[in-house]
Amino acid sequence: MKNISKSLIALFAVLAFSCNSDDVQDRPIIKGIDAPMLMAPEEGNTYILSVENASNQAERFVWSKANFGQEIAVNYEIQLDKSGNEFANAQSLGAVIGGTQLSVSVETMNNAILAVGGEPFEANSYEIRVKASANDTFAPMFSNVAGVTVSPYSTSLPQLYVVGNFLENSGYGANWTNAPTLPSIASPGYGQTNFEGYVYMNEPISEFKLLPQFSSFEGDYGLNPAVPGALLQEGEENIKVNGAGYYRIQANINPTVLSYSVTATTWGIIGNATPGGWDNSTPMTYDKDTKKWSIIAIMTAKSAPDDGWKFRANNAWDINLGDNTLNSTDGTLREGGENIGIAVAGTYKIELDLSNPRAYTYTITLQ
Numbered sequence: 001m002k003n004i005s006k007s008l009i010a011l012f013a014v015l016a017f018s019c020n021s022d023d024v025q026d027r028p029i030i031k032g033i034d035a036p037m038l039m040a041p042e043e044g045n046t047y048i049l050s051v052e053n054a055s056n057q058a059e060r061f062v063w064s065k066a067n068f069g070q071e072i073a074v075n076y077e078i079q080l081d082k083s084g085n086e087f088a089n090a091q092s093l094g095a096v097i098g099g100t101q102l103s104v105s106v107e108t109m110n111n112a113i114l115a116v117g118g119e120p121f122e123a124n125s126y127e128i129r130v131k132a133s134a135n136d137t138f139a140p141m142f143s144n145v146a147g148v149t150v151s152p153y154s155t156s157l158p159q160l161y162v163v164g165n166f167l168e169n170s171g172y173g174a175n176w177t178n179a180p181t182l183p184s185i186a187s188p189g190y191g192q193t194n195f196e197g198y199v200y201m202n203e204p205i206s207e208f209k210l211l212p213q214f215s216s217f218e219g220d221y222g223l224n225p226a227v228p229g230a231l232l233q234e235g236e237e238n239i240k241v242n243g244a245g246y247y248r249i250q251a252n253i254n255p256t257v258l259s260y261s262v263t264a265t266t267w268g269i270i271g272n273a274t275p276g277g278w279d280n281s282t283p284m285t286y287d288k289d290t291k292k293w294s295i296i297a298i299m300t301a302k303s304a305p306d307d308g309w310k311f312r313a314n315n316a317w318d319i320n321l322g323d324n325t326l327n328s329t330d331g332t333l334r335e336g337g338e339n340i341g342i343a344v345a346g347t348y349k350i351e352l353d354l355s356n357p358r359a360y361t362y363t364i365t366l367q
Contacts, residue, residue, distance in 0.1 A: 034067035035141040036076065036100075036130045046123070046149045047109065054107040061093070062101045066132035066141050073097055075133050078104065080112045083125035083147060091115045093128075113152040120154035121190045157186040157358055159195070160221070160251060164208030164238070166201040171288040182214045185249050186357035193254040197357030198265070200246050200288055207238035210251060210260075221253065221260075231258040246286055248319065265319065267293045267352055271309030273302040273342045281315045284352060293352040296367065301345040308339035311352055311362070321352075321360060333360040340364075 040062040047058055061078050068074065078093040091112040093104045118124060130143035161182040165175050173181045185197030201208075210221040210231075222236025231251060241247060241262055251260040268281030275297055276282045284293040302308045305326055311333070312320035322337025324330075333352075342348075347367045354360050 159184040166206040198354040265313040291355040304341035
């Protein structure tokens with residue numbers, strides 16, 4: 001009797017599982033009746049996006065309701081992709097439930113354009129559509145497609161990446177290996193060809209090239225063996241530097257210029273707020289793990305702009321960094337910038353970070 005009961009229980013369990021499995025697998029997918037119609041923006045609209053307007057509205061998208069044949073909640077999503085890509089890499093500009101319009105900010109549209117491979121400050125063609133979806137019973141429906149032209153922006157500076165035999169011993173990763181961790185030099189902005197940055201090279205003889213992207217060697221720049229201080233993209237050789245050190249690398253990739261320079265630097269603090277006054281730099285120490293220069297020094301209270309202190313290289317004034325803005329507290333630096341004041345005399349830890357090209361920063365902390 002017990003065996004019969006157990007068999008019946010097992011049979012019911014199998015039947016229940018089979019019914020549930022069939023419900024999932026054989027559930028029909030219902031097609032909707034009317035897809036939504038995208039009414040705004042119009043075909044051919046052009047958008048020039050800028051960081052100054054990031055929080056402003058780029059566009060208010062408007063569409064008609066989808067008809068799934070019954071009263072159900074419908075989710076509408078605005079999708080964007082490169083023209084001709086058939087939305088294989090569709091990016092969402094936002095979604096609403098039941099509504100027929102959506103305001104999209106400049107920043108949101110810009111991020112979507114960059115995500116599908118848009119080039120900053122270049123106008124290219126993109127496509128936009130509305131996706132309407134309900135529950136799993138209904139197949140999603142898509143609106144008509146509107147083609148638009150968009151020029152996105154970028155807040156990142158163009159960079160050249162420095163790859164070579166020095167990377168491993170200098171704290172940057174494997175030698176001659178493409179990676180996001182490669183050190184880099186940067187230009188002041190898009191369309192400008194003069195690059196600058198600081199790189200630590202801990203080898204007796206360091207060799208390197210400059211890459212337009214960290215992911216490959218395509219289009220790399222190296223030494224022109226026929227012209228001292230000149231760059232070359234075809235037939236180039238490795239650029240060589242004698243002696244371990246912390247180097248400022250400058251390059252100009254304008255086709256009519258194609259030049260580079262490498263300058264060894266050591267850093268210190270200078271000024272009447274520092275132990276050495278205005279006559280001698282007080283030297284700092286470099287740490288390859290933090291990629292920062294640092295010093296602990298007794299500082300005297302002095303007021304900028306006439307007094308105070310700043311950073312300089314090689315105990316000379318050829319390369320010096322001061323605050324980006326007079327009496328600023330954000331820790332940003334620029335070459336030849338303002339003196340930095342000391343409000344309260346005391347012992348301070350000062351750190352200089354030159355690892356982000358053209359975005360140099362410092363911190364000063366009372367001990």
